[in-house]
Every structure is written in structure tokens, then in C-alpha cells.
Amino acid sequence: MKLIDEFKMIDIKEYNFPDEELIRSENPADHCVIWQPESISLILGQSNKGPESVHAQKAMADNIPVYKRPSGGQAVLISPNTIIISVIRKREKFQSIKPYFEQYNNKIIEALESFGISNLRQNGISDISIGDKKILGSAIYQNKDRIFYHAVLNVKEDAELIGEYLKHPPQEPDYREGRSHTEFVTSLAEQGYELEIQDIVKTLQQKFTLN
Numbered sequence: 001m002k003l004i005d006e007f008k009m010i011d012i013k014e015y016n017f018p019d020e021e022l023i024r025s026e027n028p029a030d031h032c033v034i035w036q037p038e039s040i041s042l043i044l045g046q047s048n049k050g051p052e053s054v055h056a057q058k059a060m061a062d063n064i065p066v067y068k069r070p071s072g073g074q075a076v077l078i079s080p081n082t083i084i085i086s087v088i089r090k091r092e093k094f095q096s097i098k099p100y101f102e103q104y105n106n107k108i109i110e111a112l113e114s115f116g117i118s119n120l121r122q123n124g125i126s127d128i129s130i131g132d133k134k135i136l137g138s139a140i141y142q143n144k145d146r147i148f149y150h151a152v153l154n155v156k157e158d159a160e161l162i163g164e165y166l167k168h169p170p171q172e173p174d175y176r177e178g179r180s181h182t183e184f185v186t187s188l189a190e191q192g193y194e195l196e197i198q199d200i201v202k203t204l205q206q207k208f209t210l211n
Contacts, residue, residue: 010056012044013067019086023070023141023148032087032208034201037078042066042165045073045139052170059165071148073126073139074169081157081187083201085138086150087208097140097147101126104149104208105138111207115200117193124173128153132175133186155197156189 015023019033042054042064053075059066078084087104105122112120123129128136128151138151163181176184188195 010054010060010066013065015043015067015069017067017084019084019150022086022088030089032085032205034083034085034204034208036083036197036201037080040064040077040079042075042077044068044075046070046141047072048075053167055165055167064165069139071139071141071150073137074171075166076137076152077157077162077165078152079157081155083153083155083197083204084150085153085204085208086148088146088148091142091145091147097142100140100147100149101138104151105136107207108136108151108153108204111200111203112188114203115193115195117188117191123175127173129175130186130191134184135186135188135191153200154185154187155195155200156187159185159187159190
């Protein structure tokens, strides 16, 4: 009960980031938006319950805003040290979302490999890892006329910061094996790849250009 009361004090905001237009458009067309957040925010997945996902008192004390996105997956922290990759495409019929995760995650892997990053693979349902440590999580929202994929790539955010604001998720991929955020999450910088975010953004934009 205490956790629920604490979380009621937080104003959960409607998702309103640069890729919102992809979700809200009345006439969706194939398009991508790749962007760098301006500040730290916490984003709940569609089915996340705040008290299970966020350290409410810490978020309130530090004035960290909390938003809720329309797609599934677990709560994430975004910051200027991360890159968000968002893609929308028109759809003609419902089908498994697994091929979409594979298609888009493979594009990201190819883009990162062009910088000499190795040991990348899709892991769990929709993550990308370096070895057995996560550097990207993704989620998909779909309805009768569109599929919306978006992902958070950790370029140089400290996993300890993520653990300060996010609790251990109520659901996790098998390969996590109960590890804490600090043990499970890594970044390109932590793995020894000191890259400029805008260089990565440019390469991803080229990879995701939809014809």
C-alpha cells in the first residue's frame, strides 16, 4: 500500500517525445525518427505498474519525469547518453511481431558493426547484447493499420544510474538470469567503444532509410 500511495504522488505524463507523431498520425506511412533525448526521463511500458517499476521517492526527489508509452516491454531510462530508434510502417494484416524485431534489430547490429563493434547479437525476445550484457531493448506497438517499433540504445549511460531509478523488472528475458541492472546492462563506452552519438545517429539514419 505504501508503494502505491507514493507513486500516486507522481504525475505520469502522456508520451510526447519526437516520435509521438509516428504513433498519433491518422495516415501512417513508412518512416523513421532517430533521436537523442535532451534530459533524463523514465518511460513505463503499456502494462507496467508504477510501484513495481520505478523507485518513486528517488524519482520525485530528483524531479525525474515519468511517462507512459503505448508499446509493451518494461520500463526504461532515457537520457542524453542514449539513442532512440523509432520506426513506423503500414500494415495489411496482423501477424507475429517476431520478424519485425529481427528485421530492425539486425539493421542496428549492422550499423554498429560498421564501427568495428563485435560480439553483437539479438538476445531474449527483443534485446541486443554484447556477449551476455544488454545494450539495447526494444518494443513494438501494433494496431489494425500500423506497426510501431522503438528501441533504446545505451551509448554511454551508467548502469548504476539506471538502477537508482528503475526496479528489477517483474518480467525478464531468460538470459538475464536474475542479474541486477548493474550486472546485466552495459554501454558501448563501457565495452571500450568511445563513439560520438551523432556519428551513430547518422549511420542508423542511413541504415533505416525506407524506400
